[in-house]
Amino acid sequence: MQAARLHEYTDDMSSALAIEEIDRPTANQPDDVVVEVEGAGWCQTDNHIIEGMWTEYVPQELPMTLGHENAGIVSEVGNDVTLVSEGDPVICHPVQTCGTCRPCRLGEDMYCENSAFNGLTTDGGFAEYLLTNERAVIPLPDGVDPTDIAPHADAGITAYHAVKKAVRELNPGDHAVVIGVGGLGHIGLQCLDAMSAATITAIDLKDDALDLATDLGAHHTINPTDEDVPDAIGNLTDETGVAQVLDFVGADETTGYAPDIVAAGGDHHVVGYGGHVHEPAQALVDGEFSYRGTLVGKYTELQELVALVEQGEVELRTTRYDLADINTVAERLEHGEIEGRAVITP
Ligand SMILES: [Zn+2]
Ligand SMILES: [Zn+2]
Known part of the structure; x- marks a missing residue:
């Protein structure tokens, strides 16, 4: 089968992945599930x-097929699998968990002590077939297209997981901010709108993204090129600040907003990454706000998100690309030229 594989870490996206012929995976273990990938x-x-940014956080062996946001049709199952059978459409949680360690028993899939992560620690879905397991697949309801829903396997649950934490702290009348209305942010915004009564302000450098935010439920928008963000937030909130910030960018500049825009006792959820948090300890003490990290989400949260999609609460803006165009997608995203989410159709 064809697969897009990483052989060497590089900053040059134009030749990042090599498309090559490799063996198709088979269901050798009793809980294995092989999925024909419809969208990644x-x-x-x-x-x-x-x-190479993940090498110090997780074990990686190259070459590896990337792709962790997968959905498709079950093509083969191991002997013990009962949840799905050949022909079923599924979305794949990116982590194959063991089910027996303590975090698994607590439902904390991301903390599993014996896990494999498609496209990060084991082969992923930029290929015609993907090997996963029964604990990772969620059967899709009728009418939900696997290609369209694929990005929810990571972009979606990551946004949903952060929003679910924020929503627990948001009362009607509170303000929430979404920074970055891109692939994750446009999903997070809709989840926030569906799950809370907070007043939502979207921040993005692109006016197109802010128009999308307004379409998807944002009450106010701020473009930092035109307006000072702390001043604008101060005006919107009677100088009290916002209770919850969902930062889908995670750059030095955006994490730096927190001391000036988060209300006392509030949270700045760091979802995007690449930057650093550099704020003075005294700012956290004085404002008693927290930075909170977000790592993907639980299997059960992906089920909840699929329910929101089925109810029409969350729409995903996607563009489809052939496997052959994968390095073009890598380059375009690097330059911020992808709107919504790019989906590879191997
Ligand atoms: Zn486990
Ligand atoms: Zn992802």
């Missing part, structure tokens, strides 16, 4: 993996 979302994390 391209993610900023793929650019970060290509640059």
